[in-house]
Amino acid sequence: MLEIKGLNITYGGPPVISGVDLRLDRGEALAVIGESGAGKTTLGLGVMGLVKGRCTGEIVFGGRNLLAMAEDERRRMRGRDMAMVFQNVDDALHPLYTALDQIVEAILTHRRLERAAARKRAEDLLRRVGLEGSRAAAYPHQLSGGERQRALIAMALANDPALLILDEPTASLDALTKGEITALIKGLIKDKAALVITHDISTAARLTGRMAVLYGGRIVECGPTAELLADPRHPYTRGLLRSYPYMAATKDLQGIPGRMERGVPGCPFHPRCTQKIDLCRRETPVPESNGGRLVACHRGGIVPLLEIKRLSVSFGPVRAVREAVITLHEGETLALVGKSGSGKTTLARAVMGLVPAGEGEIRLEGGKIDGSRDFYRKVQMVFQNPGESVSHRMNVLQAVGEPLDVQGIGNGEERLALVRRVLDEVELPSDDGFLKKYPHQLSGGEVQRVAIARALVLNPKVLIADEPTSALDASVQAKILKLLLNIQEKRGLAILLITHDIALARKVSDRIAVMLNGRIVEEGPAGRVLSSPRHGFTKKLVEAVLSKCPPTQPESQDSSLP
Amino acid sequence: MHIDYWREVKKSGPGRAGLAAITAVAALAVLAPLFTGHQPGEYTGAIFHPPSREYWLGTNDVGQDIWTHLLYGARTSLAVGCGAAALSAIVSALVGGLAALSGGITDRVLMRLTDSLLVVPPIMVAILAAAYFRPGAALLVFLLAAVMWPGGARLVRSQALAAKERAHVAAARTFGAGRLYLLTRHIMPEIGPVIIAVLVMDARRAVFMEAGLSFLGVADPAVVSWGKMMQQALRFSYLDVWKWWLLPAGAALSLTVAGLAFTGFALETVLNPRLKERDR
Numbered sequence: 001m002l003e004i005k006g007l008n009i010t011y012g013g014p015p016v017i018s019g020v021d022l023r024l025d026r027g028e029a030l031a032v033i034g035e036s037g038a039g040k041t042t043l044g045l046g047v048m049g050l051v052k053g054r055c056t057g058e059i060v061f062g063g064r065n066l067l068a069m070a071e072d073e074r075r076r077m078r079g080r081d082m083a084m085v086f087q088n089v090d091d092a093l094h095p096l097y098t099a100l101d102q103i104v105e106a107i108l109t110h111r112r113l114e115r116a117a118a119r120k121r122a123e124d125l126l127r128r129v130g131l132e133g134s135r136a137a138a139y140p141h142q143l144s145g146g147e148r149q150r151a152l153i154a155m156a157l158a159n160d161p162a163l164l165i166l167d168e169p170t171a172s173l174d175a176l177t178k179g180e181i182t183a184l185i186k187g188l189i190k191d192k193a194a195l196v197i198t199h200d201i202s203t204a205a206r207l208t209g210r211m212a213v214l215y216g217g218r219i220v221e222c223g224p225t226a227e228l229l230a231d232p233r234h235p236y237t238r239g240l241l242r243s244y245p246y247m248a249a250t251k252d253l254q255g256i257p258g259r260m261e262r263g264v265p266g267c268p269f270h271p272r273c274t275q276k277i278d279l280c281r282r283e284t285p286v287p288e289s290n291g292g293r294l295v296a297c298h299r300g301g302i303v304p305l306l307e308i309k310r311l312s313v314s315f316g317p318v319r320a321v322r323e324a325v326i327t328l329h330e331g332e333t334l335a336l337v338g339k340s341g342s343g344k345t346t347l348a349r350a351v352m353g354l355v356p357a358g359e360g361e362i363r364l365e366g367g368k369i370d371g372s373r374d375f376y377r378k379v380q381m382v383f384q385n386p387g388e389s390v391s392h393r394m395n396v397l398q399a400v401g402e403p404l405d406v407q408g409i410g411n412g413e414e415r416l417a418l419v420r421r422v423l424d425e426v427e428l429p430s431d432d433g434f435l436k437k438y439p440h441q442l443s444g445g446e447v448q449r450v451a452i453a454r455a456l457v458l459n460p461k462v463l464i465a466d467e468p469t470s471a472l473d474a475s476v477q478a479k480i481l482k483l484l485l486n487i488q489e490k491r492g493l494a495i496l497l498i499t500h501d502i503a504l505a506r507k508v509s510d511r512i513a514v515m516l517n518g519r520i521v522e523e524g525p526a527g528r529v530l531s532s533p534r535h536g537f538t539k540k541l542v543e544a545v546l547s548k549c550p551p552t553q554p555e556s557q558d559s560s561l562p
Numbered sequence: 563m564h565i566d567y568w569r570e571v572k573k574s575g576p577g578r579a580g581l582a583a584i585t586a587v588a589a590l591a592v593l594a595p596l597f598t599g600h601q602p603g604e605y606t607g608a609i610f611h612p613p614s615r616e617y618w619l620g621t622n623d624v625g626q627d628i629w630t631h632l633l634y635g636a637r638t639s640l641a642v643g644c645g646a647a648a649l650s651a652i653v654s655a656l657v658g659g660l661a662a663l664s665g666g667i668t669d670r671v672l673m674r675l676t677d678s679l680l681v682v683p684p685i686m687v688a689i690l691a692a693a694y695f696r697p698g699a700a701l702l703v704f705l706l707a708a709v710m711w712p713g714g715a716r717l718v719r720s721q722a723l724a725a726k727e728r729a730h731v732a733a734a735r736t737f738g739a740g741r742l743y744l745l746t747r748h749i750m751p752e753i754g755p756v757i758i759a760v761l762v763m764d765a766r767r768a769v770f771m772e773a774g775l776s777f778l779g780v781a782d783p784a785v786v787s788w789g790k791m792m793q794q795a796l797r798f799s800y801l802d803v804w805k806w807w808l809l810p811a812g813a814a815l816s817l818t819v820a821g822l823a824f825t826g827f828a829l830e831t832v833l834n835p836r837l838k839e840r841d842r
Contacts, residue, residue, distance in 0.1 A: 373738035
């Protein structure tokens with residue numbers, strides 16, 4: 001019913017919307033999500049014909065190109081064929097008229113009706129959105145935020161339009177009101193086409209069947225809402241979801257580095273993207289269909305960095321790892337959980353070439369690994385016991401600089417600068433005094449940070465962390481894991497976290513793989529694996545952790561009363 | 563675990579005593595011309611002269627100054643001891659290190675060779691070979707090294723095997739380090755103290771064997787040596803000369819060997835902390 005083709009909107013400067021293609025059918029709801037400034041509202045206003053800037057391209061509605069129409073005709077369509085529920089700000093309603101009067105006026109603009117009949121219809125509409133009697137006749141300033149939002153919705157429905165554009169319909173509402181309004185809208189838009197513009201992902205998820213992600217005026221990803229949320233393919237989508245406080249998400253909130261810039265050549269997201277290549281700077285990616293999903297990314301979306309395919313490792317008759325399959329994507333944390341002796345560490349050591357891999361293959365960025373020196377520039381490992389993995393004969397400078405030494409990177413001065421920078425990054429001092437310290441002069445947490453700094457000094461894309469915090473106490477553990485997540489956010493580091501602690505995995509990982517007797521028995525998004533484990537062993541692991549939880553509330557407080 | 567081996571050795575009683583003894587002997591050997599006005603081969607004109615201000619330990623049957631012999635004998639002892647020990651330790655380190663790092667067939671061949679040499683009593687081989695070659699100091703060094711290296715090689719191999727499995731070596735491998743880098747930067751520093759211990763023990767055996775061979779008279783007769791002094795002194799045991807000829811030579815040998823042994827024990831204690839626990 002609505003088809004947008006190659007829409008560009010500019011306010012004179014760089015385009016706010018560029019090359020947007022969208023389709024919307026009757027009975028369908030499409031969410032447009034993105035951070036503020038992405039061009040969401042401009043897109044909605046553009047469809048309504050209310051945008052002040054210049055629009056080019058096509059907006060076909062009911063078979064006719066809106067952009068080719070005369071303004072008069074468009075005005076007549078507004079409110080009657082398409083309506084917009086404006087963002088609930090203080091001046092969205094006229095302060096001098098009651099909600100009822102404003103809706104009556106909206107009806108009378110488009111229909112020849114008796115004032116009484118219009119009033120009757122307006123009251124019906126307000127009742128439908130839950131405003132009755134005195135509330136309906138109140139002035140905007142007498143209404144609560146939720147009530148004003150209801151009034152705005154009623155007003156948009158005044159002439160029963162076929163297309164409804166909702167701009168942040170639930171912004172600045174409390175959670176309960178938000179729930180009510182969302183349910184209300186869901187009932188109202190069933191037979192209409194609805195464009196839901198929001199940065200509130202949970203509202204979008206409840207209202208819509210499809211979702212388009214807008215960034216820098218371009219659609220970077222579009223697909224069925226449920227699939228897009230469960231498996232974001234564009235780095236920006238993932239960043240957006242990670243920074244949104246979902247109830248189902250278990251990982252700590254993470255942001256997206258940098259901030260949105262306008263008029264960026266090439267891919268609009270490339271300045272903030274952690275997997276950009278040269279091409280991203282030069283050319284704008286075209287959205288390409290990929291399994292029912294449109295993704296605009298030169299790299300085809302989030303790239304799989306490390307692929308382990310049916311890997312088996314045997315020590316004589318002992319099969320430590322059996323046909324393990326793991327894919328680690330750019331910028332994500334995959335937790336490998338299992339009992340000790342289940343083959344987790346062996347798997348990691350096989351990837352690092354410390355034990356010979358038996359059958360199967362290990363691929364890095366699509367290429368088979370050959371144990372060359374370059375592999376280790378991209379993949380690094382943090383070992384379980386920092387006291388042992390950092391040679392006691394090396395001071396901090398020598399230890400952290402060792403990978404540079406081995407790889408022959410830089411001269412003495414450059415190395416020193418790199419070492420200092422990476423020490424800053426892991427929040428360790430980088431003064432000369434600290435550089436000359438030996439491991440035994442540092443605390444356990446500090447030595448592990450040195451080990452992490454050493455693993456990061458080559459700026460790898462993949463970090464394999466084998467129980468990096470099992471030797472440390474909880475407060476130090478928390479700091480170190482936060483540090484890793486921060487670095488992940490900044491650099492797009494992919495982390496394979498090996499741990500026996502599923503509660504820890506819950507807080508830091510996007511996905512969890514469970515290993516039992518050398519096999520991966522379950523793998524999935526962290527939230528799903530923990531809330532509805534499928535394999536018996538996973539269930540046991542989760543139950544074991546749950547039973548260790550401290551009681552949250554005393555059962556009853558009556559006994560404490562006199 | 564970071565241990566300053568040098569400081570630990572200096573801290574232990576036997577270590578200090580041993581180091582003092584070796585230092586004293588070495589100082590006498592190096593500065594020999596300052597402590598005597600004679601040459602070892604020089605005829606002084608007095609035969610069997612008892613100790614006096616001119617001849618501190620008297621003279622021997624052919625009128626040579628015994629004190630001078632003692633000083634120059636220390637040179638031979640230490641030179642042969644250190645030389646043989648160094649050579650033997652190098653061979654031990656090479657064979658042991660190569661076996662440990664290479665593994666597989668190289669390891670097996672080298673270790674079977676080592677084992678077969680270990681079962682041959684070194685003193686027997688040394689005597690037979692010396693009797694045949696009549697070795698001078700240089701040849702003696704090679705001969706002694708040849709019979710001494712297998713024990714050290716075994717020790718180095720076991721230590722290198724353990725060092726190879728240490729996490730920091732694994733870590734270095736994950737930076738892309740090659741074998742040579744691992745050997746020079748990680749494994750050698752790790753087993754360095756062990757090699758030094760091997761060196762000291764080898765030196766003790768070498769000093770002792772050198773003395774033994776010259777006492778038996780199978781070494782080059784032209785070399786001044788404590789062993790030969792004792793052998794010659796014994797022929798005149800019916801005279802009083804043994805007091806200032808035989809005894810000082812024996813004492814000097816004992817002092818040197820004991821010094822090296824004490825240092826070695828101290829090192830061993832430091833390297834193996836379990837021995838330290840037992841001492842307390």
